[in-house]
Amino acid sequence: ILNVEQxxxxxxxxxxxxxxxxxxxxxxxxxxxxxYRWETAKSPEALFVMTLNGDEKKKGRISATxxxxxxxxxLYIKGSQPEDSATYLCAFIVTGxxxxxxxxxSLTVIP
Amino acid sequence: GAVVxxxxxxxxxxxxxxxxIECRSLDFQATTMFWYRQFPKQSLMLxxxxxxxxxxxxxxxxxxxxxxxxxxxxxxxxxTVTSAHPEDSSFYICSARPGQNTGxxxxxxxxxxxxx
Numbered sequence: 001i002l003n004v005e006q007x008x009x010x011x012x013x014x015x016x017x018x019x020x021x022x023x024x025x026x027x028x029x030x031x032x033x034x035x036y037r038w039e040t041a042k043s044p045e046a047l048f049v050m051t052l053n054g055d056e057k058k059k060g061r062i063s064a065t066x067x068x069x070x071x072x073x074x075l076y077i078k079g080s081q082p083e084d085s086a087t088y089l090c091a092f093i094v095t096g097x098x099x100x101x102x103x104x105x106s107l108t109v110i111p
Numbered sequence: 112g113a114v115v116x117x118x119x120x121x122x123x124x125x126x127x128x129x130x131x132i133e134c135r136s137l138d139f140q141a142t143t144m145f146w147y148r149q150f151p152k153q154s155l156m157l158x159x160x161x162x163x164x165x166x167x168x169x170x171x172x173x174x175x176x177x178x179x180x181x182x183x184x185x186x187x188x189x190x191t192v193t194s195a196h197p198e199d200s201s202f203y204i205c206s207a208r209p210g211q212n213t214g215x216x217x218x219x220x221x222x223x224x225x226x227x
Contacts, residue, residue, distance in 0.1 A: 004154070034215060043115065044204075046215030089155070091216075099145070099216070101155040 023090030117219025134205030
């Protein structure tokens with residue numbers, strides 16, 4: 001079982017603050033890295049699919065970077081809003097079908 | 112995006128009974144679906160990969176006679192927890208994806224199983 005770590009486990013930020021989380025994964029046998037947002041009582045939804053070292057992706061106020069050589073990815077949220085409150089999961093993919101999920105970062109944005 | 116529906120959302124059953132959970136891809140065909148289990152404060156753990164028209168592939172440590180998986184059509188996979196016991200109480204969630212191997216997963220809503 002591969003170890004995928006996410007930090008912090010949880011955090012609370014004020015509305016308008018910017019924040020970031022980390023996903024750490026093994027630096028070998030990399031195939032892809034996914035970020036998902038999981039709101040309470042809903043299905044996890046993909047934010048980013050990242051495949052290349054140095055990838056930077058952006059969707060609105062949320063962006064992510066990828067460093068496959070050192071085995072980490074950062075997720076950034078600029079100007080957090082209450083609707084950003086969710087658990088953010090990363091998934092490290094070794095082959096096409098082998099996904100290894102982190103335990104997630106639970107974000108609460110306080111109005 | 113693609114939609115995956117999972118049913119039931121929660122179920123309570125008595126010890127020794129069997130429970131079936133359904134996972135449907137509503138707007139795409141899924142030759143492969145994935146079943147995960149999540150214990151409190153832990154990550155999603157892959158239990159098995161469900162393959163349409165053939166046997167499921169189970170992860171190490173997952174009892175295939177305990178967790179029966181059937182993938183009889185391109186849009187439906189079922190997970191049956193047989194002779195459930197309290198230690199089977201957990202959150203079960205399915206996923207599927209259309210297209211290529213690097214593509215994102217589409218998840219069902221998950222099923223919370225409580226075995227009394």
